[in-house]
Each structure stands twice: as C-alpha cells, then as structure tokens.
Amino acid sequence: MCPKAAASRAPGAHNVCRLLGRRARGFYARDAGVAHRHNLALLRRIIHHCYNHCLFQESTKFKNVWTTHSASPIAYERGRIYLDNYQCCISSIAQEPRILYQKPKCSKSEKIEDALLLECPLGEMLPSPSDYKSSLIVLTVQNWLLRLSADSGEILEKIYLAGSCCKFRYLSWDTPQEVMVVKSAQNKLPTAARQTGIQQSVLFYLAVFQVLPLSFIGKLEINKKIFGNGVTDVAVSNGILIVMYSMGLVRLYNFQAIFEQFMEQPFDLGQEFNCNGQVGVVGKYPFGLPCNIKITDTPPLLFEACSLENAFQIGGYPWHYIITPNKKKHKGVFHICSLKDNALAKNGIQEMKCCSLEPDWIYFHPDMSGRIIHVGPNLIKVLKLKEVKNNTDQMEIAEDFTIVANRENCVNNAVTVTASGRVVKKRFNLLDDDPEQETFKIVDYEDELDLLSTVAVTQAGADGKAHLDFHCNEHGMLLKSIPLLESWDVTYSHEVYFDKDLVLHIEQKPNRRFSCYVYQMVRDTAKDDECSSHEKTERVFCKKGGRVFEYT
Numbered sequence: 001m002c003p004k005a006a007a008s009r010a011p012g013a014h015n016v017c018r019l020l021g022r023r024a025r026g027f028y029a030r031d032a033g034v035a036h037r038h039n040l041a042l043l044r045r046i047i048h049h050c051y052n053h054c055l056f057q058e059s060t061k062f063k064n065v066w067t068t069h070s071a072s073p074i075a076y077e078r079g080r081i082y083l084d085n086y087q088c089c090i091s092s093i094a095q096e097p098r099i100l101y102q103k104p105k106c107s108k109s110e111k112i113e114d115a116l117l118l119e120c121p122l123g124e125m126l127p128s129p130s131d132y133k134s135s136l137i138v139l140t141v142q143n144w145l146l147r148l149s150a151d152s153g154e155i156l157e158k159i160y161l162a163g164s165c166c167k168f169r170y171l172s173w174d175t176p177q178e179v180m181v182v183k184s185a186q187n188k189l190p191t192a193a194r195q196t197g198i199q200q201s202v203l204f205y206l207a208v209f210q211v212l213p214l215s216f217i218g219k220l221e222i223n224k225k226i227f228g229n230g231v232t233d234v235a236v237s238n239g240i241l242i243v244m245y246s247m248g249l250v251r252l253y254n255f256q257a258i259f260e261q262f263m264e265q266p267f268d269l270g271q272e273f274n275c276n277g278q279v280g281v282v283g284k285y286p287f288g289l290p291c292n293i294k295i296t297d298t299p300p301l302l303f304e305a306c307s308l309e310n311a312f313q314i315g316g317y318p319w320h321y322i323i324t325p326n327k328k329k330h331k332g333v334f335h336i337c338s339l340k341d342n343a344l345a346k347n348g349i350q351e352m353k354c355c356s357l358e359p360d361w362i363y364f365h366p367d368m369s370g371r372i373i374h375v376g377p378n379l380i381k382v383l384k385l386k387e388v389k390n391n392t393d394q395m396e397i398a399e400d401f402t403i404v405a406n407r408e409n410c411v412n413n414a415v416t417v418t419a420s421g422r423v424v425k426k427r428f429n430l431l432d433d434d435p436e437q438e439t440f441k442i443v444d445y446e447d448e449l450d451l452l453s454t455v456a457v458t459q460a461g462a463d464g465k466a467h468l469d470f471h472c473n474e475h476g477m478l479l480k481s482i483p484l485l486e487s488w489d490v491t492y493s494h495e496v497y498f499d500k501d502l503v504l505h506i507e508q509k510p511n512r513r514f515s516c517y518v519y520q521m522v523r524d525t526a527k528d529d530e531c532s533s534h535e536k537t538e539r540v541f542c543k544k545g546g547r548v549f550e551y552t
Contacts, residue, residue, distance in 0.1 A: 054521075055449075055470075055480060055521070056470075056479050056480050058524070059523055059524040060480075060521060060522075060523065060524070061521075061522055061523075061524050062482045062503050062519040062520065062521055062522070063519060063520055063522045063552065064485050064486070064517055064518070064519050064552050065095045065096070065518055065519065065520045065551070065552060066095075066096065066097055066518050066549050066550060066551050066552075067486075067515065067516065067517050067518065067549065067550040068083070068090075068097065068515070068516050068547060068548070068549050068550070069513065069514065069515050069516075069548070070083045070084065070513075070514045070515075070516070071512055071513065071514070072084055072085055072512070072514065073085075073508070073514060074506050074514045074515075074516045075115065076092070076495075076497050076504050076506065076516075077115075077117040077136070077150075078117060078119075078134065078150075078499070079091060079092055079093050079499065079502070080092065080100065080150060080151075081504070081516060081518075082115075083516075083547070084105065085106060085111055085112050086112050086115060086136070086138060086148075086153075087102070087103040087104070087105060087106055087153075088101070088102050088103070088545070088547070089101050089102075089150075089151075089153060092499075092502055092504060092518055093502070095520050096551075097518075097544060097549050099544055099545045099547075100151050100152070100153075101151070101152050101153040102545045102546070103153050108141070109140075109141060109142050110140055110141070110142070111140065111141045112138045112139065112140055112141075113139045113140065113141055113168075113169050113170075114138070114139045114169065114170050114171040115136055115137065115138045115139070115171065116136070116137045116171045116172075116173070116180065117134065117135075117136060117137075117150065118134065118135045118136065118137050118147070118177065118211055118212065119134050119177060120132045120133065120134070120212065121177060121178075121212060124212075126212055126213065127213050128156075128213070130149065130156050131212050131213065133149065133150070133151070134150040134151070135147050135148060135149055135150050135156060136148045136149075136150050137171060137180065137211070139168060139169070139170075139171050139182060143160065143161040143162050143163070143166070143167070143168050143288065144158060144159070144160055144161070145158075145159040145160075145161055145168075145182065145209075146158055146159075147214060157214055159214070159216075159269065159283040159289075160283055160284055160285045160286075160287075160288045160289075161182065161207055161283075161288045161289055162205070162207075162288040162289060163286060163287070163288065166184050166187075166205050167184055167185045168182050168183070168184045168185075168205070168207070169183065169184060169185045170182070170183040170184075170185075171183075172235065172236065172237075173237075174208070174236045174237060174238070174239065174255070175238065175239070177211065177212075178210065178211065179208065179209070179210055179211070179217070180208070180209045180210075180211055181206055181207070181208055181209075181236045182206070182207040182208075182209070183204060183205070183206055183234070183235075184204050184205040184206075186203055186204060186232075186233075187200055187202055187203055187204070187205075188200065201223050201224055201225050202221045202222070202223050203221075203222050203223065203224055203227075203231050203234075204221070204222040204231075204234050205219065205220070205221055205222075205291075206219065206220050206222065206234070206236065207219045207289055208220075208236075214269070215268065215269060216267055216268065216269050216282060216283065216289060217259070218259060218263055218266075218292050218293040219289045219290065219291045219292060219293065220258070220262070220291065220293035220294070220295060221291060221294070221295070222234050222243070223295065226295050226296075226297070226298055227243055227251075227298070228245075230245040230246040230247060230249075231243060231244070231245055231246075232244050232245060232246050232310070233310070236255055239254065239255050239256050240252050240253070240254065240255060240302070241253040241254070241255040241258060241299075242312075244310040245310075247306070247326075248306050248307055248308055248309065248310055248326040249304060249305075249306050249310075250304065250305050250306070250307060250310050250312040251301060251303075251304045252301070252302040252303040252304070253299045253300070253301065253302055254299070254300070254302055257299065257300065258293065258295065258299050259293060261299070262293050262294055262295045262296065262299075263292060263293050264292050264293070264294055265292050266292065267282045267289075267290055267292055268282065269282050269283040270282060270283065270284075273287075273290045275287045275290065303339070305321065305323050306323070306326045307323035307324050307325075307326055308323075308324040308325065308326050308327065308328070308330060308331060309324070311323065311324055313362075313363060313364055314339060314364075315363075315364025315365075315370065315372075316336075316364060316370045316371075316372070316385050317370040317385065318338070318339075318340065318385075318395070319338070319339040319340065320336055320337060320338055320339055320345065320385065320395070321336075321337055321339050322334055322335070322336050322337075322362060322363075322364070322372070323335050323337070331359060332351060332352065332354075332359050332360055333349065333350075333351045334349070334350045334351070334362045334374070335348060335349055336348040336349075336350065336372070336397055338395065343394065345385065345394070345395045345396055345397050346388055346394060346395070346396035346397065347396050347397040347398070348396075348397055350362065350372075350374055350381075350383070350397065352374070352376040352379065354376050354377055354378075355431055356376075356377045356431050357431060358377070360374065360375055360376040360377070361374075361375050362374045362375070365382070365445065366445045366447065367445055367447065367450070367473060369384075370384070370385055371383060371384045371385075371400060372384070372385075372397070373443060375440055375443050376440070377405070377431075377437075377439045377440065378404065378405035378407060378437065378438065378439060378440065379402060379403070379404055379405070379440075380402060380403040380404075380440060380443060380454065381399060381402050382399075382400040382401050382402070382403075382452075382476060383397050383398065383399060383400060384397075384398055384399075384400045385397065385398075386398050400476075401475055401476035402476065403452075403454065403471060403476050403478075405437070405438040405439060405440060405456055406438050406456070407437055407438055435457075435458070435459035435464070435490050436458065436459065436460060437458065438456050438457070438458045439456065439457055439458070439490075440454055440455070440456050441455050441456065441457050441466070441490070441494065442454065442455035442494070442496055443455075444496075444498075445473070446470075446498055448500075450473045450474075451470045451471065451472070451473055451479070452470070452471040452472070452473045452476070453468060453469065453470055453471070453496075453498055454468070454469045454471065455467070455468050455469075455484075455494075455496050456469065457488050457490055459488070459489070459490050462487070462489075463487050464487050464488035464489055464490060465483070465484075465487075465488065466483075466484045466488040467481050467482060467483045467484060468481070468482045468484060468496060468498065468503060469481045469482075470482075470498075482503060482519070484496075484503075484505055484517070484519075485517075486505065486507075486515075486517050488507075489509075492507055492508055492509055492510075493507070493508040494506070494507050494508075501520060501521035502518070502519065502520060502521070503518075503519035504516065504517070504518055504519070505517040505519075538552075539551065539552065540552075
C-alpha cells in the first residue's frame with residue numbers, strides 16, 4: 001500500500017484500542033444494560049426460535065393492509081408512524097390505522113429538526129412514573145429540546161439550549177439510550193462579514209446530556225484555533241470525538257478525557273449561573289446552557305487517517321479500520337487495516353470491480369461478530385477476519401458466504417443474430433446496476449431475530465418490482481421472500497423496516513410527496529393468496545382524523 005493510502009498513526013494510537021475494547025466488554029462508565037443483555041440471552045433464543053418457526057412457514061404471508069400519503073416526511077419508530085413533522089402519531093400494530101394522537105399544525109418557529117426515541121432502561125429506579133414509558137426527544141428550530149410522550153405527544157420536559165447565535169440542528173447517540181449529543185449547524189459568517197476580514201473561529205457547538213433522568217453534562221465549542229483549518233464536520237460516537245477535514249483527514253480524540261481535562265464547572269438543569277454579568281438558569285430561556293467545557297489546548301490525538309470523502313469505520317476483532325485511499329480514482333476500493341499498527345490485512349484490499357452508477361458500500365456487521373458486509377449491485381459478500389496460518393500477528397480477510405442476485409434470465413450478449421440472420425452488435429454493455437436487472441438496494445440486520453434482510457429490485461419500464469428477503473445470518477441461506485406489491489421506482493428514495501410481524505415501506509417521490517405502505521403478517525387463506533399476488537385488488541378509502549387511508 002502506498003504511503004498516501006496508509007493511515008498515519010499518532011503516538012497514542014494504542015489508547016483507542018484499549019478504550020474501545022473496554023467499552024465492548026462492558027467496563028466503561030455507565031455502560032448500563034450489559035449484564036441484563038447477557039441475562040436475557042436465553043429468553044431471546046427461545047422467543048427467536050418460536051417466532052422464526054412461525055415466520056418461515058409457507059402458510060405465513062405478509063399482506064398490504066393499509067397505505068397513507070403525506071406532503072411532509074414520514075418517520076417510523078418502534079411500532080409508531082409519525083407524520084406532519086411529528087404532530088400526528090399512528091400505531092402500526094393493528095390491521096387498521098389507529099391514531100394515537102393528532103396535534104394542531106405547528107408554526108414554522110415550532111418546526112422539529114430532529115428526533116430520537118428514548119426507551120426505559122432495564123432494572124433502574126427512575127424519578128418519575130413517565131420515565132418508564134417510551135418517549136421522544138425532539139429538537140425544534142428555535143433551539144428547544146423537548147421530551148414528549150411517545151403515545152400522547154404530551155410535553156414531559158422542556159430545555160432551552162441557546163440563543164439565536166447558535167443553531168442546534170442534529171441529535172445523535174454517543175452511547176445508545178444513555179448519552180445523547182446535540183450538534184449545531186456549522187457556523188458561517190455572512191458573505192459581507194467575510195469580505196470585511198471578520199474571522200469566524202467557532203465552527204460547531206456540542207451539548208451533551210445523560211438521559212433518563214435527562215441531565216446536562218456539558219457544552220463545548222469546536223474551534224479552528226484548537227483543531228485547525230479545514231474542519232468540515234464533527235461527530236461523537238462511543239466516547240470518541242471524530243473531527244473531519246476537507247482534505248479527507250479524520251482525527252479521533254477521547255471525548256471522556258476532554259470532559260475531565262477541560263470542564264470548568266459542572267452544572268445541573270435549573271441551576272443559576274453567571275452569563276456575561278447576568279443571572280441565567282441552566283436550560284431556561286433566554287440564556288439556555290452555559291459553555292462549561294472550554295478546550296484551551298489541542299487534546300491528545302488517539303488516531304488519524306486519510307480517506308476519500310472522510311469515509312472511516314472501526315470494528316472487527318482484533319480492531320481494524322476500513323478506509324478508501326484519498327483519490328477519486330480509488331472510489332470503490334476499500335483497505336482493511338489493523339488499528340494497532342496500520343498493517344494491511346492479507347487480502348485486505350476489497351474491490352467489487354463493478355461498472356455501476358451507484359457505488360458499492362462496505363461496513364462492519366452490526367451483529368458484533370467482527371465480520372464485514374460488502375454490498376455490490378448483484379453481490380453481497382460477508383467477510384471475516386481470521387489469523388494467517390503460521391503467523392498469529394497478521395490477520396487475513398476470508399469469505400464467509402455470499403448472496404447473489406437472481407439474474408438467471410438476464411443475457412447481456414455483445415452480439416446478437418436476428419431471425420433473418422442479420423448480425424447486430426451492441427454499442428454498449430448494460431451497467432451492473434441497470435434497472436432491468438435485479439439489483440440490491442437495501443441490506444439490513446434484524447438483531448432480535450438474527451436475520452440478514454435484503455431488498456432487491458427489478459424495473460421494467462415504469463413498473464418496478466421489489467421483494468424483501470430474509471437470510472440466515474450465519475450461513476446466508478434464503479429463508480423467506482416477501483413481495484412488495486407497490487411499484488418501486490429506483491430513482492426515488494426508499495426506506496424499508498421489518499419489526500416482528502410488520503413490514504413498512506416509506507417512499508419519497510418528487511415534489512415532497514411521501515407514501516407509507518404497511519404490511520402485516522397473516523396466515524394463508526384463499527383470500528390472502530389473492531392479495532399476495534401482483535394482480536389488481538379493490539382499494540377502499542377511509543378518512544380518520546382528517547387523513548385519508550387506503551385499505552386492501
């Protein structure tokens with residue numbers, strides 16, 4: 001591997017291995033739920049066996065029970081469908097839509113920018129009875145952080161983050177269901193201000209909260225005087241601060257160490273604080289949150305790497321990372337290297353060598369097996385790390401199993417002969433992701449059932465046909481295929497969810513038109529068989545809460 005393709009390693013890079021390794025084994029602070037997950041493993045296996053037995057029976061079908069459309073984005077979270085910027089919530093569990101709550105249309109100043117579902121942790125005593133039920137954390141355009149009841153929409157908690165000088169826009173998990181990060185949009189000066197020579201040093205703001213009970217940990221600035229020029233984005237995940245630069249550079253810092261080193265004073269929500277000579281209350285209007293973590297010097301660097309489009313992933317066992325060499329000609333080429341010493345794994349350069357409009361993608365398997373999933377237009381490779389024979393210090397990438405698209409009837413001959421005997425030569429070959437050939441569009445992992453799910457699409461003219469397939473996560477064999485009845489246009493944006501006995505397809509069409517198709521698991525009858533085919537079936541329209549639903 002050439003020097004430019006290799007990741008440079010900071011002197012303290014071994015610390016990132018130790019930090020990630022301890023967290024994975026459950027030794028990190030407030031890693032709640034690890035013991036419970038182990039204790040519930042046996043129960044999950046029993047449920048998994050019983051449910052899979054039902055799911056994979058031939059008599060089990062999925063029926064499109066209802067459909068709805070919206071002029072605003074549609075979101076899905078754990079059996080709840082949210083419409084109208086989270087003002088309407090519909091239960092997806094019943095065979096008919098049941099509106100859980102419908103709030104009046106909100107003004108532009110109350111628009112919700114982002115949301116996270118918050119679920120009750122196992123085995124913890126919580127201060128309020130409402131904490132034991134699922135809730136929704138939402139961020140509004142006016143910098144309000146609200147905790148809403150997931151079933152009624154009632155406001156349970158309300159926190160003001162900051163004034164107009166800072167625009168918070170994004171919610172994410174540092175540690176899922178434990179530590180939440182609120183990130184601002186990048187601060188940019190108006191063109192007129194930049195022309196006068198005014199400099200903008202603060203690029204992003206981050207506010208960090210512990211959840212259930214919701215408590216303030218700290219707020220900090222990402223300043224180019226500390227992190228340098230060219231910062232384009234930041235993220236926080238698993239106790240790591242990730243800083244991305246315009247030249248493809250990615251730098252990792254220990255987020256917990258930053259707290260400990262640079263926190264000036266801890267604050268609680270509702271506590272008074274001094275804000276430029278005025279008395280403010282933490283989390284209350286008009287001052288919001290104090291900036292109590294002030295980074296005055298560059299934090300110790302854990303690791304840095306250079307990758308095309310800042311694409312960088314860590315996973316596997318022992319720890320490895322995946323990058324793409326930072327040149328456009330290397331797009332679609334992935335290098336898998338050891339995090340410990342940057343050594344390229346044997347067979348560590350992975351490339352599909354496909355000719356397609358959409359690039360292939362690669363990521364570490366979410367099942368914590370340390371495997372890697374590499375997805376191309378017509379091929380899914382599940383790869384594994386294993387020791388090189390007679391060399392325990394080096395790892396190699398080996399193929400665990402593959403899933404291949406069904407292209408048996410596709411013939412792509414460069415030369416064809418007509419019935420009259422005339423030889424016709426094609427001027428071009430079909431792309432590997434040509435819509436007329438079955439192509440993988442979505443690959444996901446269902447953790448509760450330990451299944452690998454794929455969505456494959458074939459489009460002939462204006463009519464596209466898609467099917468959701470379930471594969472054994474251990475060996476890749478096909479276990480169940482579910483046809484999606486609605487036409488699938490490959491130029492639209494799609495999301496597909498599988499949740500126990502439910503399949504949900506959310507589609508975004510041009511001009512902000514959104515559709516939601518709900519499928520329920522049913523036992524096979526003659527009537528259900530008809531509904532399972534692609535033949536036209538009678539549609540019934542019904543109006544509930546001012547919204548129109550279509551029934552099969």
